[in-house]
Amino acid sequence: MTEFEGQIWAAQDNDDVNFICTTKRVKKKIKAINDKGRELRLIEDKLLWQHPSQAKGLEDWQTKLTTIQATVDSLRNDIDVALLWETALELEISGINELADLYFGDEITTEHLAALWRTLAEARFYFKRRGKDWEVRTASQVEELKTQREREQARAKAQALARDWIQKVAKTPIPAFPHLSTTQNDSGNGKSEVFQVKEASKDIMPFVERMESWLRGDSDKDVEELVSRTVGAVKLTPRELVFEILQKIGRMPLNADRDVIVAGLKPEFPAAVNEAAQAVPPWLPADTQSTTSVLFSIDDEETREVDDALSIEREGLLWKITIAIADPASVIHRGNILDREAMRRGTTVYLPTQTVLMLPERISCDIASLTAEQVRSSIVIRVWVDDQGEITNSSISREAIQVLRRLHYSDADTLIEQGEDDTAQRLRDLSTIATKLQAQRIAQGAFTLQRPEYRIRVNDGNIAVTMIDKDSKSRLLVAEMMVLANHIAAKYAYLHQVPLIYRVQDSPLEPITEEMTADPLGFHKVRRLLGRSSLSLQPSGHSGLGLSMYTQLTSPLRRFADLVMQRQLMAHLVGEQLPYNKDELLKVLETAERTARESRLVEGEAKKRWIMQYFKQTWGNQPLKVLVINDVKGGYKVEMQPWGVEAYLATSNRLEFGQLVTAVADKIRVKAGSIRLKIQ
Structure with a gap:
C-alpha cells in the first residue's frame, strides 16, 4: 500500500x-x-x-x-x-x-x-x-407513478397560476368599507371612489373555492402558504388578504362584516347547540322556595345579557346590600354541548356592527338573564356595611329572585340627581356607599384613571359615536358593587378552602399618587409603573384594586371564566362535588383567558377602523383638539379629544408634553386604524 x-x-x-x-x-x-x-x-x-x-x-x-x-x-x-x-x-x-x-x-x-x-x-x-441493486416495477406501479407525477405537475401549475393571480389581485386597491356607495379611498388622499367588483376567470375558480373554505376554517396548507407569501407586500394578515380578494372578485358581499369573518367568529350557533338551548326548560323555583325581590338592574340601553341586579335597605345601624348575579350554571352543566361551545367562544364579543354572543340567545338573553319581572335563579351576595362603608358581614347563597325594574345608566343618573321616589333614594344610598368603598380601596393603594371612553355603533353604514360619561354616578355605583361582590366571593373561597382562580397584581414600581392620576398624561405615566397581573391558585393582593384578594364571577353570561368560577363556588354552597380540581381550573382558565384576550384585540381593532371611517365621513377637515403625549420621529404621538384616540401629529414645531393644540386630518388610513394630523 x-x-x-x-x-x-x-x-x-x-x-x-x-x-x-x-x-x-x-x-x-x-x-x-x-x-x-x-x-x-x-x-x-x-x-x-x-x-x-x-x-x-x-x-x-x-x-x-x-x-x-x-x-x-x-x-x-x-x-x-x-x-x-x-x-x-x-x-x-x-x-x-x-x-x-x-x-x-x-x-x-x-x-x-x-x-x-x-x-x-x-x-x-x-x-x-x-x-446496491435495482428492481423492475410492475405495469400497475408505473401507471400509478405516472398518474402521481401528472397530479404533482398539475398541482405545481395550479400553484403557479394561483400565486401570480393572488399577487395581481392583491395590488388592486379596495376601500376599507366598499359597501358604502361612495367613500374616500383608503390611501388617505381625500379622493372619493365607487368600488367596482371584477370577477375571476374560470381557470382560477377551483382555487377561489379553496380560499373560501379556508376562510371558513378548513385546513389547506397550499392556500395558507401561497397567501402568506403575499401578505408582507400588502401589510395585511393572511385572513384579511383572502377576505379582500373575495370581495374584489364578487365572491364575498361588499357589506360582509370584515371583523367577524377575518377573526373567524361565528355569530350563528351550530344547529346542535341551538337545539340543546331550545331544549332547556325555563328555570322554575321549587314549590317550597321563596322568591327574593331585587330592586333594579342597571345596564346600557342595548344590553340584552343582564348579569346583575342590586338592592339596598336599612337594617338597624347597618346597610344591607344585595348583589344578585345571573346563574347560568343552574342550566348549563360542565361538559355538555352548551358548556363546550361557551368554552370554545370564551367570551361575548362586542363589535361596532354586531354582538357575537358566548351563549345562545335563549340562554344568555332569556332564561338565565335577570330580566325584570321574571323569576330567575341567582347567586345572591349580601354585604352588610356601616355608614362609613366598613364591611361587617357577608353571605353567599343560591336563591330565586325577581328583579322589579330595569334601568339604563342614563335613567339611573337622572334619578340619582333629580328623582323623588323610593328607587331614586335607594340609588342615592348605593351611590353613597359606592363612593365610600372606592375611597377605602384608594386608601389601600388602588387608583382610578379617568380615561375617555366612547361607544361606536354601525347600522346600514351609518356610524354613531357616543361618549360615555366618565362622571356617571350610576356607572361608578355598578362598578363598585361588582368589585365588592368579586372580593366577597374570593374571601369565601379562601375561608372555605374552595379551589378557585384568584386575580392578582404585583405592587407598582413606585407609588401611584393622586397627582399622577390627575395629570392629563397620568394614564400614560401610570401604565408604565403597573405591576404584573396574573392568575393564581393562591390568594394574593391586587394592587390596582387595593384589595387583599380578588376573583371574577359577576359576568357569567358573557365570560366563560366567570361561569367556571360560579360553577365551582355553587357546588360548594349546595354540598355537591367540586366540578374542577386545581389543575383543571388552571387549564380551563388559561384557555378562556387566551380566547378573551384575542376577542379584546378583535374588538379594539374593529373599533379603531370604524372610528377612522367615522372621522373620514363626518369630521373631514374640521379642526380638532389633540393632547401631546410624547415625541416620535418627525412629530408627536397625540390623543384626539374627546375620544382619546391616538394619532400621529407631523410637525417640526416644538410642543410641550400635555399641551393641547389644534390640528386637522392629513391622512386617514382606515384599514390600518391610523391617522396622521397636521397643525392647522
Missing part, C-alpha cells in the same frame, strides 16, 4: 454513483479523491465496481476521469429506458448486472454499469433501488 493507491472505483452515494480514486486504506476505511478533486472518507461497502485502469497521481486521475465520464455519458445517450423496462418486465429480468447484460450484451465494463445505474436512477417510474 502506498500513499497514493490509485485504484479507480464506481462508488454508491444513495441513488447516485460517482467515480473515486483511492489514496490510502486503513482496514475497511478508505481515503479517496472524488470527481471534484476533494478528499473524502468512505467504507468498503460503498464500493460497487473497480475500473481496470489505475491512476498514478492526481493529474493522471483527472485525465482518466475525463475519459471515463465521457464514455459513461455517451453510453447513457444510447439507453432507451422504456424499451429496457418493457423487455425486462416481459422476460422477468432484474438486477443491475442482468439488466446490463440484457441491454448491452457482449462485454460489460464499469462504464456500462455506471451509465445504466445513472439512467435507472433518473427513471424512477420504471425501476426502484433496493440497496
